[in-house]
Amino acid sequence: xxxxxxxxxxxxxxxxxxxxxxxxxxxxxxxxxxxxxxxxxxxxxxxxxxxxxxxxxxxxxxxxxxxxxxxxxxxxxxxxxxxxxxxxxxxxxxxxxxxxxxxxxxxxxxxxxxxxxxxxxxxxxxxxxxxxxxxxxxxxxxxxxxxxxxxxxxxxxxxxxxxxxxxxxxxxxxxxxxxxxxxxxxxxxxxxxxxxxxxxxxxxxxxxxxxxxxxxxxxxxxxxxxxxxxxxxxxxxxxxxxxxxxxxxxxxxxxxxxxxxxxxxxxxxxxxxxxxxxxxxxxxxxxxxxxxxxxxxxxxxxxxxxxxxxxxxxxxxxxxxxxxxxxxxxxxxxxxxxxxxxxxxxxxxxxxxxxxxxxxxxxxxxxxxxxxxxxxxxxxxxxxxxxx
Amino acid sequence: xxxxxxxxxxxxxxxxxxxxxxxxxxxxxxxxxxxxxxxxxxxxxxxxxxxxxxxxxxxxxxxxxxxxxxxxxxxxxxxxxxxxxxxxxxxxxxxxxxxxxxxxxxxxxx
Numbered sequence: 426x427x428x429x430x431x432x433x434x435x436x437x438x439x440x441x442x443x444x445x446x447x448x449x450x451x452x453x454x455x456x457x458x459x460x461x462x463x464x465x466x467x468x469x470x471x472x473x474x475x476x477x478x479x480x481x482x483x484x485x486x487x488x489x490x491x492x493x494x495x496x497x498x499x500x501x502x503x504x505x506x507x508x509x510x511x512x513x514x515x516x517x518x519x520x521x522x523x524x525x526x527x528x529x530x531x532x533x534x535x536x537x538x539x540x541x542x543x544x545x546x547x548x549x550x551x552x553x554x555x556x557x558x559x560x561x562x563x564x565x566x567x568x569x570x571x572x573x574x575x576x577x578x579x580x581x582x583x584x585x586x587x588x589x590x591x592x593x594x595x596x597x598x599x600x601x602x603x604x605x606x607x608x609x610x611x612x613x614x615x616x617x618x619x620x621x622x623x624x625x626x627x628x629x630x631x632x633x634x635x636x637x638x639x640x641x642x643x644x645x646x647x648x649x650x651x652x653x654x655x656x657x658x659x660x661x662x663x664x665x666x667x668x669x670x671x672x673x674x675x676x677x678x679x680x681x682x683x684x685x686x687x688x689x690x691x692x693x694x695x696x697x698x699x700x701x702x703x704x705x706x707x708x709x710x711x712x713x714x715x716x717x718x719x720x721x722x723x724x725x726x727x728x729x730x731x732x733x734x735x736x737x738x739x740x741x742x743x744x745x746x747x748x749x750x751x752x753x754x755x756x757x758x759x760x761x762x763x764x765x766x767x768x769x770x771x772x773x774x775x776x777x778x779x780x781x782x783x784x785x786x787x788x789x790x791x792x793x794x795x796x797x798x799x800x801x802x803x804x805x806x807x808x809x810x811x812x813x
Numbered sequence: 814x815x816x817x818x819x820x821x822x823x824x825x826x827x828x829x830x831x832x833x834x835x836x837x838x839x840x841x842x843x844x845x846x847x848x849x850x851x852x853x854x855x856x857x858x859x860x861x862x863x864x865x866x867x868x869x870x871x872x873x874x875x876x877x878x879x880x881x882x883x884x885x886x887x888x889x890x891x892x893x894x895x896x897x898x899x900x901x902x903x904x905x906x907x908x909x910x911x912x913x914x915x916x917x918x919x920x921x922x923x
Contacts, residue, residue: 630868675876678903679868698871698904721905725875729908749868800836 427457428548429474430703431589432747433467433494434460434510446537464489464497468679470502478551479544480507481531484518492518495525504545504554505658510535552630556667571634575606579636581644582611586780587617594813597624598779599806600787602750608802609636609678611644615652620687623651626746626806627680628699630722635676643668643678643724657682657695658733662722665697665731668724677725681746683808690738690810695731698722700749703768705782707741709775712768740812745771752803757797762790779807814838822920826853831862834870842874846888850877854886857919860893871904878909887911891919908921 432443440460450456459474461467463486480498484491490511500505502698506528511518513532521558522530528550579601586598599612609629617623625647629636643664650663661682668678678700685691694702694715701717718732740745747767754762770789774782786805815838816831825830826849834842850856858874866874881888889911893901898912906912913919 477816490903630872675872677872677875696903700903717900717903719905719907721908722871724873726879726909729905753867 426476427451427454428479428544428551429457429459429477430481430544431459431467431470431474431477432479433462433464433480433486433491435462435483435486437462440456441756447541461496464491464494467494468497471505476664477501477505479547480505481540481544482507482509484509484511484522486513492521492525493568494666495522495527499526504551504558505626506551507717508547509562526704526722540561551646571606574634575603575696578603578607578641582642583613588612592616592619592687593811595622595685596779596809597807597812598783599621599626599804601802601804602751602787604799607634607637608632609640610750610802610804611640612737612746612804612806613644613648614806614808615648616640617652617654617684620686621654621662622685623648623682624685624746624806624808625651625682626699626748628750628802628804629676630676632800635674639674639676640803643680645739646683647680651682656733657684658720658731659692661695661697661720662729662731665721665729666727669727675725677722679722683744683746685738685744685808685810687813690740690742690812692736692738694718694736695720695733697731700747702747703745703771704736704738705743705745705771705775707739707776711798712771714764714768738810740810741776743779743807743809745782745784745786746808748802748804750799750803751786751790751805753801754794754799754803755797756794762793766793779809782807815842817842819849822916824859825855825857826918827857827859827916829859829862833865833867834863835865835867835871836869836875837871839867839873842870843876846873847878847880850881850886850888855889856881856886857889857891859902859916860897861891861916863893863897866897866900871900871906874906877899889913889919890922891916 444674447456461470465488482491495507509522509530510526528547597614601610612626614624629640646664649662681696681699685693696717699719701715704713718734720731721729750761752764752767774785778797783805814832815834818829820827891913892915
C-alpha cells in the first residue's frame, strides 16, 4: 500500500508541482498524494480518507491556519505525523509548530530533494509507530488469551471432590495455585474399577504456556494409561516411553502416582522424580515420609525402569501429596518453607478432613511467605482412607 | 547465584559448583558443560558447595547426561550435601549418573 500524504496549502500551483516532481513514486505506488486548501478542508479529508500517514501543511491559510490544524491533529490518533512548511527564517512559527507536535519542518521555497528526504524520514517514524502499535495490540490479545488459558487449565483439574461414581471409602481434596497465569502443576483422581482409586500429582519443568501444554498432555496420557489398571510403576514406565517419543523438548514432569485399594487400604505407588508423600496416621503417631521408588523424572529418558512400592492405610489415615512449590515457598529472608515446616504443620492437624489439611497447608505457606511473590506453582492433594 | 570453578583431580577435569543451581544459573552451567565435554571423556562435578538445585538445574544435568551417554562419555556427581542428595535421589539420578561421596573417588573410578 502506498504511503498517504495529505498536502495542505492555499497555493493552487503546488498540487501540479508535486504531482510532477513525484510522478515516479506515484506511478510506483510508493506515495499517494491528497490535497486540501485550508485547515478545515484538511480535517474533512482526514475524516473521509482513512490511514493518512503524513500531513504536510503550510502555516498561512484562510479559514483555518496550519498552527490551528496542528493542534487538532492529535485527535487523529498517535500514528499521524505532521510536517510544517513555513517562510524562510520564521523561527517563531516554527517553534510554535514544533511545540504543538509537528514532526519536522521545511522552508519555502520548497526544495524538492529536501522534501523527499523529509518525507522518507517521517515515514520511517510512522512505520515504527505502526509496528509498535501492532505489537501492543498483540500483547493485549496474548494477555487475553493467557487469561482464557488459565481458566481452561483450572477447568481441566477436577473441582468436584465427591467420590466418582458414588463409590465410598475415602475422602479427597486438592488445590493448585499457579505462580503465573498458567501453571505446570497438576493433580487428578479417578476410579480404575470398583475397588481401586487412582490419584496423582505432577510438576512439569519450566513455566508458562509451554509448561501448561506439557502439563495437559502428560495429565491426559497418565489418566488414559492408568485406567488400563496397570500398577503405578508399569503405568509411569509406559507414560515415560510415550512422552519421550512425543517430544525432545527437554521438558519433563515429576510425578507421584498412587492407587488405593478401597477394601483393604493397600496403597501402591511410584515416584517418578517426585518427592514421596507424607502419611498422617489417625493414631496421631509422628508424620512419616513414604520411601520413594527413586525412579527417574518422566519424559526425559526412554526405556527407564519404574518400580511399584506398597504401604497400607488404616481407616482415618491420610496421604498427602505435594509439589516442591510448597516446601520451596520463600519468605522475604529467602528461607524455604521446608520439609520440616510441612511435616510440623501436618503433625498439628491429625484426623481432620482432606479439605482442612489442604487449607491448613496453604494457610501455613501463605502465613510463612507473608505476601512475598512465589515463583513456583503450589499444589497439594490429600486423601483420607475411611474403610468400607 | 552460582559460581563455577574448574580444576583437575589427577587427569580428570573437575567443575566445582557453588551456590544455587536454579532457573537463573542453569543456562550458564549448560553452556559450560557443553564446552567442557567436547574435550573430555570424563567429567566430575564437585557439588560439595552446592546448596540447592531446582528443576531447571535437574534438566540441564539430565540433558548433559543424555549427550554424554550418546557419545560414550561419563559425568560423575560427587560430594553433594544431604539436601541436594535428597533432591537427586527423588529425581531418580542414581539410575543415570554415577554418584560418589568424594571427588577423589569420582576421579579414580574409570
